[in-house]
Amino acid sequence: MLAVTFVDRVGSGLAEVTAVLYFTYVVGLGTAQIGLLLGVSGAIGIAGPPLAGLVADRVPLRPLLVTVQAGRAVAAFALLTTTDLRLLLVVNAVASLGNRASSVLTKLYATRVAGPDRTRYQAVNRTVSNSGWAVGGLVAAAALTAGTTTVYRCLLIGDALSFVAAALLTLRCTEPASPTRAVAQGPRPAGPAAADATETQGTQTQGTKTERIKAQGTETEGAKAQATQPEGIKAQGTAAEGTGKPATVTPWRDRRYLLYTATEAALFLDDSVLKIGLPLWLITATSAPHQLAPLLLVLNNALVVLCQVPFARFGATPAKARRSLLPLAAVLLGAGAALAASAVGAPWFATGALLLAATAFTVAEMLHAAISWELSVALAPPQAQGAYLGVHGLAQAVQRSTGPLAVTAAMAAGPLGWLGLGAALAATCCAQRHLVRDADAPALSVAPVTVSEH
Template sequence: MTAAPSGSPDTDSIPLPLESQQTSFRARLSVATSDPVLRALLASTFISKLGRGVFLAVTVLFFTLILGLSAVQIALVLTISGGVGVATSALGGHLADRMSARRLTLAFGIVEGLALGAYAFTSDFVSVLLVACLVTAASQAGSATRSAVIARGLVGRARVGGRAAMHTATNISIAVGSAIAAVPLLIGTDAAFRITLALAGLTAALGSLPLLRLPERVDAPKIEPSSERADAASTGVSPYRDRRYLALTALSALFGLQFGLADIGLPLWIVGSTDAPAALVAALLILNTVIVIAFQIPLSRGTHDVRKAGRAMAIAGALMVAACGAYALSGAGPVAFAIALLVVAMIGHSFAEVLSTAGSWGLSFELADVRRAGAYQGVFTMAFSVSSLIAPFALIVAVSNGPWGWAVLAAVFAASAFGVWLIARRAAAHPRHGDPSAANTLEP
């Protein structure tokens, strides 16, 4: 079994649920919710992301139809607030190694929810920008501290399983929240939008309350005054000096451009370069959501193992290369041909998303120095914040250049996936002191 983080008794953790295909769904669900850490995180995720789903469905229309913001102003809001989120990702992880991760995660979640609700009281570009910066700052810092909670509170395969379960709950909640948002969208009045945003923010804030039940084992072990001058042998290596982890983080974040491809690049490609109907965009996003919900948990099984995580990334890379090829070809034929290729490409793209997230989760936990869990997860979260920041510009440029742009994207996905696979292979052959994987040799 993987050694538990310092101060976290093994008896308080459980292995990843869903290990036996013969076990009934109800029994597996019971196992999943028997661990207090995972139970609290799942409850919090489901409630808070419900509010997020409502917010995501109405926010852009609120900015344009109600507040009258231009496309340039909305782009500035997203870019500036995204830059703030990059900084707070690292800060959140740093604080999680020095303060209570439980309290930090709770606090950031409440602040994020209340800030979301504050959009209901905005009236111009400046107020929207200030609220957006607060929302993103709390969201990214909370993401880093939540990852630190998982790293310390769960063990081995349960870490990836917990992330997979939370990712599934997120997709379900956002889908339900988006459906609820149809009501204010149909009404279309100023009051309907503002009341909806306020209620969505309140729901997101209330979603943090289950985190009050997190056990103490998710907090970093306290450093005694007499050990303040302890060196890296006891306090761990800084992630900024861990070249292997920095390379893993950069390559994983580069592959993470595939998230923006579905939301940003693909809609522009379908509308501007294919004969497929614009309505297909919504259908493809629904297909993506269904695949993620159905397969994230089962396909994440085993990716706590470094070698398996690396193989998952390699397969994801091959699928993304094939998907990019199909997306490119969809612009060269009639409607039926384009629709067929786009559907096939989205299926491959969706499975690549599932496998790449499972692989990157496993490696981000197993190759981190467990003694600096918060700092490592903060760096990993920060890299994906940077990826999200550059994705709109990079993907718009790529899809605007037709087949050549898709070829470049395919090369990027192939190179980043191969790099991650290579890192995983070498790490499995030469585990280092402080890696959770180094204590994993006895685990089946």
């Protein structure tokens, strides 16, 4: 799966650098039309994570991921076949849905394969992802020096082919065990005991022995469920008692998980700050040389590649992840202060402050990634991991749509705006720490339970 991630991100690096130029110089769209195209497709793409997570709890994960990759390839090729804005809106919306869905499905795959080591696996996966994006971006930057229509088309074809390659590589991966379908095979007992066991597990039968076993099993399972499920899930189970129907576990009724996801959307703002806020602030409000802007992005990428795996230890367990929220709050507050300070002083001072801010936001990015990977899974019941991670994926999707607005609003307020943003993010960390205060309880990180057929 790491190879899948690398190939996928190489293609993304090719496309992200090229797409806007292609729409401008080859398709002939104006600035407003490009904004409409990207804005509408981005908004539609928000539905990708919850839809993918919901489906992933009901069907095998590997073929679903292959299907999504194939759909992304078709959409990428389709972009090259039309210059009509309406068709481009449809195609780009499909591509956006696929991109967001793929991200959630990859995370779910890692969760099921890596088990307790999921945070470290995700750290390695993110390192590989950044490396792939850097390779794709460098190739695109070198190719775009020619600036011809053929080059633009070739780079986008490379993006489409990367999805084809990712789908083929995914076919070679093993299907991870799913908590909703995992069945442990055991030796079948012989003689009358086999019939009793089969009747107890599979069907309603007559006889006091069977009824007693069923009653004991129901009481035991209910007690375990009440002991291990988060508050939102307990409420769902209680509401379903007496109906004779199994309770449907859904994140949309889990108020704590929804609030947690809302705080996550704010903490993912580092992405917009690094990609949009820093370059614009450097150019419009500081005396630092403009050549520093791309170097700040290089610094961010290099630090993530070098340090994300070591940072995984801060989210190794739910308890460690919760404790790490306070250091994260301090780093975000300091990052905002550094950006505010960069508007004052000589070029050398502004340069130093911007480097410090970029480093601090990158540290916050890596620290939050480790915390988020652990808590988003630990707070989800095993039988609905896909649905819960799909809802959690909304945090990044919403941030990508609203983050630029929040960052530009902070910029408009000047240095005080950055101080205010840093303070707001620090307060969000403290609120999230209170929200997941029982995250160190064994109930939130129990291993999936498999049920034997015999």
